[in-house]
Amino acid sequence: MILAHYYQQIPAYCKAKAAFRVPLFLLFFLLPAMAAAPGAAQAGTLQIPQGGVARVEVTIQPGDSAPWGSYRARTVRFAAVSETRFVGLVGVDMQSDPGASPMEVRVLRAGESLILDRFTVEVTPVDFPEQRVEGVPDSKVNLSQENLERAGREKADVQRLWESGAENPLWNDGWIMPVDASPSGRFAHRRVFNGQPRSPHNGEDFPAPEGTPVIAPNEGIVRLAGDRFFGGNTVFLEHGGELFTFYMHLLEVTVTDGQRVHAGDLIGKVGATGRATGPHLHWGGRLGGSRINPLFLVKGAPVYVAGATSEVSVR
Numbered sequence: 001m002i003l004a005h006y007y008q009q010i011p012a013y014c015k016a017k018a019a020f021r022v023p024l025f026l027l028f029f030l031l032p033a034m035a036a037a038p039g040a041a042q043a044g045t046l047q048i049p050q051g052g053v054a055r056v057e058v059t060i061q062p063g064d065s066a067p068w069g070s071y072r073a074r075t076v077r078f079a080a081v082s083e084t085r086f087v088g089l090v091g092v093d094m095q096s097d098p099g100a101s102p103m104e105v106r107v108l109r110a111g112e113s114l115i116l117d118r119f120t121v122e123v124t125p126v127d128f129p130e131q132r133v134e135g136v137p138d139s140k141v142n143l144s145q146e147n148l149e150r151a152g153r154e155k156a157d158v159q160r161l162w163e164s165g166a167e168n169p170l171w172n173d174g175w176i177m178p179v180d181a182s183p184s185g186r187f188a189h190r191r192v193f194n195g196q197p198r199s200p201h202n203g204e205d206f207p208a209p210e211g212t213p214v215i216a217p218n219e220g221i222v223r224l225a226g227d228r229f230f231g232g233n234t235v236f237l238e239h240g241g242e243l244f245t246f247y248m249h250l251l252e253v254t255v256t257d258g259q260r261v262h263a264g265d266l267i268g269k270v271g272a273t274g275r276a277t278g279p280h281l282h283w284g285g286r287l288g289g290s291r292i293n294p295l296f297l298v299k300g301a302p303v304y305v306a307g308a309t310s311e312v313s314v315r
């Protein structure tokens, strides 16, 4: 099955039901703790696997400002689905420490900052396997001084990109797949090229025939389009609200820097340029500074409905 690999990687989400099988003796300890904190007993928990993205849905009242969230000292931006319904995206880095942190969702109502919900985001661990790749040209594994400097410059360009861009989402809730192909399920695998350990795989691969169209999955602005040492012909898309996606190893890039693209617009064609052993699309994503699997944008994201259980409180 196409998505078998992919779902194997997000066991925490798939196994959500298992969390309810709490041994009775544990409840004995948990219940008094929950009772001791008024309100806490109602607060929900959102589980997100390492490298995952979750959707936080919220309904506001007419006249409220757009909602915003805070999680691990980052602002979570929301996009409007209708006048009063909004969706926010929360990303968890592939190597984020597992564990629980609080998240808040707020609006401005009649000049006051209101907490619509305060809940727990629990990062669940994923056991990403090792991926051994042989037959990579030695020049792409053991870099010459010149290539080392080039790769360093390109990495710095990308770091600057992550810290730039529109604060508010350009994206809407209509994400589509960028290529008509199946994912190989190798997101975040620990890679060993020609026997040498390298950084984890910062995206999902889609093997496809050379020339297969690659399209924008949502609204965006083209950034850093061009040839890169590792990525080959590459396009980055800025989607606003600290969300970026990128497309590597392209045969050709069909867009230019600064170009506004809409979902379905052609941005390039599948190739095998850069550090690649065959034609495929490498699709990566970055959200709020976290390395995320962009497939979660299209399908499989855990959902939390904010404000559904707790009272609105003023802060």
Ligand SMILES: [Zn+2]
Binding pocket: 201, 203, 204, 205, 281, 282, 283
């Ligand atoms: Zn890849």
